[in-house]
Amino acid sequence: SFDLPPFLFYLCVCVCVFLQQIPDVSPTGRYTTLVPLIFILTVAGIKEIIEDYKRHKADNTVNKKKTTVLRNGAWQTIIWKQVAVGDIVKVTNGQHLPADMVIVSSSEPQAMCYTETSNLDGETNLKIRQGHSLTASVQSVEELMGLAGRLECEGPNRHLYDFTGTLRLDNHNPVPLGPDQVLLRGAQIRNTQWVVGIVVYTGHDSKLMQNSTKAPLKRSNVERVTNMQILVLFCILLVMALVSSIGAAIWNKQHTDEACWYLSRDISLNFWYNLLTFIILYNNLIPISLLVTLEVVKFTQALFINWDMEMYYSETDTPAMARTSNLNEELGQVKYLFSDKTGTLTCNRLMVWHLSSCFYQIIYQASSPDEGALVKGAKSLGFVFTARTPHSVIIEAVTLVIHFSSLLFCVCVCVCATRATLIAHCSSLGDSLGKENELALIIDGQTLKYALSFEVRQAFLDLALSCKAVICCRVSPLQKSEIVDMVKKHVKAITLAIGDGANDVGMIQTAHVGVGISGNEGMQATNSSDYSIAQFSYLEKLLLVHGAWSYNRVTKCILYCFYKNVVLYIIELWFAFVNGFSGQILFERWCIGLYNVIFTALPPFTLGIFDRPCSQQNMLRFPQLYRITQNADGFNTKVTAHILYTLGIGDSSVKELYMTPILMNAFDFLKVAHIADTYVQTNSLSSSCREVLSAGRVMQCWSFWLGLILVPAACLLKDVAWNARTVRKSLLEEVQELEARAVDPGAAVLRDASGRSLNERAHLLTRVFRKTPSSVGRSNSVQQTVSHGYAFSQEEHGVVSQSQVVRSYDTTRQRPSL
Incomplete structure (x- = not known):
């Protein structure tokens, strides 16, 4: 993946590598920067290859799904990516459509079929689509092969509910085609044994893919701040090199006597040579290993997420998966959460609590979760019928059907029983969502279209931010992404979007962090997300x-x-003041070159992989601890400025070694081992590089021990005082101390600095993050194996009314096979 700041950083490093090849310019040799650079780029490349391979493997899972097409006079099984425009495709019950296609015929009367479009618009109720009567009787292979004509349609577009086309069959008048004759890729065939269609859009031309925005290259807020700080360090590097070059010019001008005859007299030429020399000398002020260190650290953190057994869902054998490791730290700064409802907040599992009788009762398979639960409960109590004709259910004749609508919220039917009495059957919708007297905003897709217009966008955003919750219903995938983008740009806060269907892909890709739930609505959301979970x-x-x-x-x-x-x-820099700004190095050249990649490589990994502020039990128990990372208290301009301001004096490797335990929150075996390893490496190399000095004579000098112990301690005195926990302890520090003493930190956490009880925000977080009971998991138990049934949830303004559907079926007749 390409990102401009890291590219510019490595470009500057490559320029330094090039400058090192110029004779008499580099004070550190030709290869002291090149070798670490090659090593770092190799490690970064391996990491990117591994992550790209995982994404490629997930994409292949979708592309290699199989479907059936009519070729060379026979049905052949091919994979999705081989489907072409004009192919005649057969899709059976329960399968997802591989492409957008026009219905030719189906196993149901009048070329009707039932489709679930939750992957497209999030709605779980079945929608009825019907082929044209001209082709409804074309069902056998011979009849399909005998079709001759042309199908004309509009160009690819993202409008899910619009389609304009014309079917021109030989010896027949042209017939118009609309959206009710089209099945879209990603939808699932339900309650229909088979359906045959002609492919019109494939791949990226399909309406599902047209609604999917290009996956953006996401970078975390921490990475953006780091890039700015690297830019500041680069400016400091140039200032240091410029000051040193000016110092060299002044020193050379002052030493023009005969004793310095060997110095060049061309001060202007020497200035530019000296500038290049000092740029090379100070080039590692920006840590060359920083980016690859972060890559490895984040990759390891992603493995921790993948290996977390507490986020493993055993019923579907689904572990949590970090599909990218670049956004791990972004998870710690989320302020706004955007969630899909169906299949995300809910589990798509409905249970019967009271007896209900439904007039068009399913014999074999549920058409929707709510009606399936109702009918299953009725069946368990003995209310079962075995057959139906277009006008009766064995002994009861259908006389009146009141359709489902968003205003009525129920379906009602009147039947005439054998005793000549009218019996009204009614199914309605209810939920168990709790109610609180909080300010909430509810808006539908039609109204949202105007609310997102430029004139009222800011007013709508202000109103939404004033509410405890905002519910947007019946919105398109594009509107979902527009809402997320509005908050992302105007509020300047970290956003997270979570969903489980293809209609959630847009907002998942737009948000700073996208989380997909691998549920009943396919894998599109999961494959487009940054992280995937099962619940x-x-x-x-x-x-x-x-x-x-x-x-x-x-x-x-x-x-x-x-x-x-x-x-x-x-x-x-300090050494330059005492060597006449000659560009002479204080340390051996390979010590400088390998300083980041060998001698001080382990402590950063120790901090980045194993450090933790407090136990996970307390992090889960007290959500208000999350505000510490949410507000970026530990990493901002102020903290970085403090690091740059406290530039110390002394043996660098020893000083940074002493700094490691100061930054740590807790100690364990690996951390101590890494510190000891760094100490041994540093002193071993120092003794081998300084062959001109006798180790025995050096260690007999009191100044050696003074410099080794007291000087670094004095340099770190301010850092120790800065981290001292004596007064004004933060909440995290109190929790850490209580954990160390094995004391319950509840008393400290459940009050603020004024001694008040748990604040409202923490209460809200506690209510939001409630675990799903084990008995309420996703299940497909309401779906049986037989491949036909009836539609219960009525699509408003559908191509076929519910009364027509009821009167079209005769269960005493055998369905046609193909």
């Missing part, structure tokens, strides 16, 4: 634990890398 309740741990931990780890790793490089090269 909405797992979002709690993903944010409060993995997000907060990753933010703390990544930011401390960045600060540590800045600190250790600034400490090293500020010494070179």
Whole structure:
């Protein structure tokens, strides 16, 4: 993936590598920057290859799904990506459509078929689509092969509910085609044994893909701040090089006597040579290993998410998956959450609590979750029929049907029983969502179209931000992404979008962080997301634990890398004042070249992988701890300025070694081992590189021990005082101390600085992140294996009315086979 700031960073490093090849310019040799650069780019490339392979593998899972097409006079099984425009495709019950196609015929009367479009618009009720009567009787292979004519249609577009076309069959008049004759890719055939259609749009031309925006290259807020800080360091590098070059020019001008005959007299030429020399000398002020260190750290953090068994859903064998590792720390800063409802907040599992009788009762298969639950409950109590004709259900004749609508919210039918009495059957919709007296905003898609217009957009946003919750119903995928984009641009806060259907792909890709739920609506949302989970309740741990931990780890790793490089090269700057600004190096050249990739490589990984502010139990128990990372208290301009301001003096490797435990929140075996390993490497190499000095004589000098122990301690005195926890402890520090003493931190967390009880925001978070009961999981138990049934949830203004559907079926007749 290409991103401008890292590209410019590595471009500057490559320029330094090129400058090192100029004779008499580089004070560190020709290869001291080239070798680490090659190593770092190799590691970064391997990491990107691994992540791209995972995404490619997930895409292949969709592209290699199989479907049936009519070719060479026979039905052949091919994979989705081989489907072409003009192919005659057969789709059976339960299968997803591989492309947009016009219905030719089906197993149902009058070429009707039932389709679920939850992947497209989020609606789980079945929609009825009907082919034209001209082709309804074309069902056998011979009849299909005998079709001759031309199908004309509009160009590819993203309008889900619009289609204009004309079918011109030989020896027949042209017939118009509309959206009711079209089945869209991503929809699922339900309650229909088979349906045959002619493909009109495939691949990226399909309406599903037309509604999918191009996946953006997402970068976390921490990474954007880091890029700005790298730019500041680069400016500091240029200033240091410029000051050193001016110092060299002044020194050369003052030393023009005969004793310095070997110095060049061309001051103007020497100035530019010296500028290049000092740029090369100070080029590692920006840690060359920072970006690849962060890549490896984030990749490891992503593995922790994948391996978390508490986010593993055993019923579907679905673990949590981090599809990208670039946004781990972004999970710790989320302020606004956008969620789909159907299949995301709800589990698509409905249960019968009271007896209900439905007039068009399913014999074999449920057409929708709500009606399936009602009929299943009725069947368990003995209310079952075995057959139906277009005018009766064995002994009861259908006399009146009152259709479902968004105003009535029920379906009602009157039947005439054998005793000549009218019996009214009614099914209605209810829910168990709790009600609170909070301000909420509810808006539908038609109204939202005007609310998002330029004139009232800001007023709508202000109103929405004033509410506890905003519910948008019947909105298109594009409107979902527009809402997220509006908050993302105007509020300047980190957003997270979560959904489980193809209609959620737009907002998942638009938000800073996209989370997909691998549920009953396919894998489109999962494949387009940054992180995928199996249950909405797992979002709690993903944010409060993995997000907060990753933010703390990544930011401390960045600060540590800045600190250790600034400490090293500020010494070179001070050394320039005593060597006449000659560009001479204080340390051996390979010590400088390998400083980041070997000698100080392990401590950043230690902080970035294993450090944690407090236990996951307390992170989950007290959601208000999340505000610490949410508000970026540990990584901002103020913190970085403090690091740059406290530029110390002393042995750099020892000083940065002592800095490691100061930044740590907790100690364990690996952290201590990494510190010890760095200490041994540094001192071993120092003794081998300084062959001109006798180790025994050096260690007999009191100044050696003074410099080794007291000088770094004095330099770090301010850092220790800065981190001292004596007065004005933060909430996190109190929790850490109580954890260390094995004391319940509840008393400290459930009050604020004024001693008041848990605030309203924490209460809200506690209510939102409630675990889903184990008995309320996703299930397909209401779906049986037999491949036909009836539609219960009526589509408003559908192509076929519900009364027509009821009177079209005769269950005593055998369905046609293909």
